Amino acid sequence: MTESVTMLKSPIERPLPLVRQAQPAGAFPIEALGPILGEAAVAIHELVQSPPAMCGQAVLAAAALAVQGHADVELATGQIKPVSNFFLTVAASGERKTATDQRALAPVRKHEEFLAEKYKAERLAFLNDHAAWDAARKAAIKSRKGDRAAIRNALNQLGPEPVAPPLPLLTCPDPTFEGLTLAMQQGQPSMGVFSSEGGQFVGGHAMSEENKLASAAAFSSCWDGEPIKRVRAKDGVTILPGRRLAMHLMVQPDVAHILLSDPVLVDQGMLSRYLIAALEPRAGHRFHKEPSPKSRVKLVNYEQQMYTILQRPLPHANDNPHEVAPRVLRLSRDARTMLINFADHVEGQLGPDGELKPISGLANKLPEHAARLAAVLTIFADPEAHEIGLEAVERGIKLARHYADEAIRLFEGAKIDAKLRRAARLLSWLHESWKEPNVSLPDIYQRGPSFIGSRKSALGLVVELEAHGWLRKLPGGAVVAGEHRRNVWHVIRET
Numbered sequence: 001m002t003e004s005v006t007m008l009k010s011p012i013e014r015p016l017p018l019v020r021q022a023q024p025a026g027a028f029p030i031e032a033l034g035p036i037l038g039e040a041a042v043a044i045h046e047l048v049q050s051p052p053a054m055c056g057q058a059v060l061a062a063a064a065l066a067v068q069g070h071a072d073v074e075l076a077t078g079q080i081k082p083v084s085n086f087f088l089t090v091a092a093s094g095e096r097k098t099a100t101d102q103r104a105l106a107p108v109r110k111h112e113e114f115l116a117e118k119y120k121a122e123r124l125a126f127l128n129d130h131a132a133w134d135a136a137r138k139a140a141i142k143s144r145k146g147d148r149a150a151i152r153n154a155l156n157q158l159g160p161e162p163v164a165p166p167l168p169l170l171t172c173p174d175p176t177f178e179g180l181t182l183a184m185q186q187g188q189p190s191m192g193v194f195s196s197e198g199g200q201f202v203g204g205h206a207m208s209e210e211n212k213l214a215s216a217a218a219f220s221s222c223w224d225g226e227p228i229k230r231v232r233a234k235d236g237v238t239i240l241p242g243r244r245l246a247m248h249l250m251v252q253p254d255v256a257h258i259l260l261s262d263p264v265l266v267d268q269g270m271l272s273r274y275l276i277a278a279l280e281p282r283a284g285h286r287f288h289k290e291p292s293p294k295s296r297v298k299l300v301n302y303e304q305q306m307y308t309i310l311q312r313p314l315p316h317a318n319d320n321p322h323e324v325a326p327r328v329l330r331l332s333r334d335a336r337t338m339l340i341n342f343a344d345h346v347e348g349q350l351g352p353d354g355e356l357k358p359i360s361g362l363a364n365k366l367p368e369h370a371a372r373l374a375a376v377l378t379i380f381a382d383p384e385a386h387e388i389g390l391e392a393v394e395r396g397i398k399l400a401r402h403y404a405d406e407a408i409r410l411f412e413g414a415k416i417d418a419k420l421r422r423a424a425r426l427l428s429w430l431h432e433s434w435k436e437p438n439v440s441l442p443d444i445y446q447r448g449p450s451f452i453g454s455r456k457s458a459l460g461l462v463v464e465l466e467a468h469g470w471l472r473k474l475p476g477g478a479v480v481a482g483e484h485r486r487n488v489w490h491v492i493r494e495t
Contacts, residue, residue: 014469015468015469015470015492016468016469017468018420018423018424018427018464018465018468018470024280025053025277025278025279025280025406025409026402026405026406027052027053028052028053028056028057028277028402029056029398029399029402030042030052030055030056032395032396032398032399032402033056033059033060033377033395033399034377034380034381034395036301036302036305036380036381037059037060037063037302037377037380038056039298039301039302040055040059040104040298040299040301040302041055041056041058041059042055042295042298043291043294043295043296043298043299043302044058044059044100044103044104044299046289046291046292046295047103047291047295047296047299048096048099048100048103049096049289050091050095050096050097050099050100051091051095051279051280053089053277053279054089054091054095054096054097054100054250054277054279055100055104056277057087057089057248057275057277058089058100058101058103058104058105058248059104059302060085060087060373060376060399061085061087061104061192061194061246061247061248062104062105062107062108062248062306063306063376063377063380064083064084064085064087064192064246064376065108065170065171065190065191065192065194065246066107066108066306066309066310066380067083067309067375067376067379067380067383068082068083068084068190068244068245068246068326068376069189069190069244069314069315069324069326070309070312070314070315070326070327070379070383071083071326071327071328071329071375071379071385072225072326072327072328072329073328073329073371073372073374073375073388074328074329074330074331075331075339075367075368075371076331076336076339076340076343076367076371080225080328081224081225081368081371081372082223082224082225082244082326082372083329083372083375083376083379084222084223084225084244084245084246084372085246085247085275085369085372085373085376086219086223086246086247086248086273086274086275087247087248087249087274087275087276087277088198088248088249088251088256088259088274088275088276088277089248089249089250089251089276089277089278089279090251090252090253090256090276090277090278090279090410091250091251091252091253091278091279092252092253093252095279097196097197097250098196098197100196100250101194101196101248101250102196103299105171105194106303107302107303107306107307107310108170108171108192108306108310110303110307111170111307111310111311112168112169112170112171114311115168115170115188116168118165118168119165119166119167119168122165123164123165126162126163126164126165129162130161130162130164133158133159133161133162136158137155137158140154140155140158141154141155163320163321163322164186165321166186166187166188166189166321166322167183167186167187167188168187168188169183169187169188169191170188170190170191170192171191171192171193171194172191172192172193172194173193173194173195173197173200173201174193174195174200174201174204174206175193175206176204176205176206176211176215177206177214177215177218177219178230180193180245181228181230181238181240184228184240184243184245184322185238185240185322186322187322188322189242189243189244189314189316189321189322189323189324190243190244190245190314190324191243191244191245191246192245192246192247192248193245193246193247193248193249194246194247194248194249195248195249195250196250197250198249198250198251198255199251199252199255201249202249202251202255202258202259203255212262212264212265213264213268216264216265216268216269216270217268217270219245219247219270219273220268220269220270220273222243222244222245223245223273225244227239227240227241227242227243228240228241228243240322240323241317241323242317242320242322242323242324242325243323243324244324244326253278254451256276256278256410257421259271260276260410260411266361269361271361271362272361272362272364272365273365275369275399275403276403276406276407276410277403277406278406278409278410305380308383309379309380309383312383315327327386329375329378329379329385329386329387329388330386330387330388331371331387331388331393332387332388332389332390334389334390335374335388335389335390335392335393338390338393338394338397339367339370339371339393339397342366342367342370342397342400343366343367346363346364346366346367349363350363350364355408356404356408358408358411359404359407359408359411362403362404362407363404366400366403366404367400369396369400369403370393370396370397370399370400371388371393371396372396373395373396373399373400374388374392374393374395374396374397375388375392375396377392377395377396378392419460419461419464420464422451422452422461423461423464423465423468425449425451426444426448426449426452426461426465427465427470429448429449430465430470430491431491431493434448434491436480436481436491437490437491438474438478438480438488438489438490438491439471439480439488439489439491440480440485440487440488440489441455441458441459441462441485441487442455442485443480443481443485444458444461444462445457445458462489465489466489469492470491470492471489471490471491471492472489472490472492473487473488473489473490474488474489474490
């Protein structure tokens with residue numbers, strides 16, 4: 001929404017708000033995560049003092065990564081889908097994203113160390129076996145002296161070429177899709193894109209202007225569980241079935257705005273696959289508080305359960321360590337009925353005046369999101385499970401509703417004009433960091449927020465603040481910070 005610049009009639013008028021006051025984020029339903037995941041989220045919150053929603057996102061995303069290779073879920077419609085999930089956490093700098101991510105992913109890092117040691121031993125065995133196989137193949141061909149039938153029979157007896165062990169890589173922070181394809185071709189069939197600095201991914205090669213449509217479509221296909229397909233002139237055709245991908249990106253608000261307001265990503269449908277949480281900042285409220293004695297015990301319980309799942313052998317397809325063949329997790333009768341009722345409720349809110357109409361892309365996938373979440377919670381609690389019960393679906397729906405509420409709130413915020421958003425950031429800097437009663441243009445673009453890099457950009461934002469009554473120009477200039485300036489504005493600090 002773009003607002004026209006209208007000068008105030010009188011300096012005594014109350015300043016106008018630059019943007020509509022955003023609704024506060026709803027409390028993340030940590031209790032819906034179940035005992036082990038929920039307690040782990042609370043423990044990380046107490047130990048790190050990061051926002052509870054961030055902690056809930058982090059452990060839920062880690063759990064999705066751990067279980068996604070073991071089972072798929074049968075939806076109420078009968079479709080079989082992965083239990084993989086894509087998460088996006090929006091938090092300002094200094095909200096301890098990295099520390100939170102490190103706690104949640106500690107079992108994953110430990111398992112990667114185990115896989116690295118295992119890979120060393122298996123790779124040596126593979127190289128020796130492959131050398132022996134290659135030598136035997138050459139000998140079989142040479143000794144038959146051009147006898148095609150004899151050579152064919154000898155090669156059939158020799159057996160298939162040995163398969164290299166998968167690379168010990170479970171997560172990567174900012175891959176291109178081609179790089180991810182190569183990693184999944186040579187590495188683990190179940191992987192995750194996890195980054196506490198998600199801006200590197202959003203601003204990287206994969207999401208550049210020329211690549212983002214293709215990348216978004218490719219990542220969306222991974223979420224859907226479709227085989228990865230790539231056709232390149234140099235590399236030929238690559239088809240990779242049986243791969244699973246989880247994702248958790250932690251990004252700053254400005255980066256999130258870029259994603260949420262990008263018409264290409266909205267139209268393509270990638271954003272409807274993300275479960276988003278935007279957090280209220282905790283900076284200034286993180287005074288020292290001893291965590292409860294049980295916090296570390298709760299975290300250990302989480303790590304042990306995660307590691308138990310990660311250590312379980314993946315169900316490989318045709319003995320291929322690079323491809324999984326997950327079992328199907330089905331809904332109980334009552335769970336299926338509840339999910340159908342939820343889907344009908346969502347459909348009823350998608351009409352022209354429906355509550356979910358502004359987020360119709362996500363809303364159309366809410367029943368599937370709820371089923372996937374319920375499946376993750378089920379397998380995490382019981383790695384042997386073959387059925388999703390009523391309680392798990394209730395918790396999955398509760399989480400899905402929360403994500404829908406967040407999406408509606410963020411959709412409204414994404415409509416705010418970018419220039420007004422920058423003007424609001426400048427006003428925050430003037431109120432919180434600039435101690436002088438007056439300000440000049442050089443003060444703003446030389447000392448102000450880093451996104452203002454020129455006189456032109458500073459002037460444009462000053463015009464907006466002046467129009468809304470937050471700055472009042474002083475005729476004839478004034479002294480600011482010890483220097484006389486020709487163009488000076490008085491900062492209005494109270495309304």
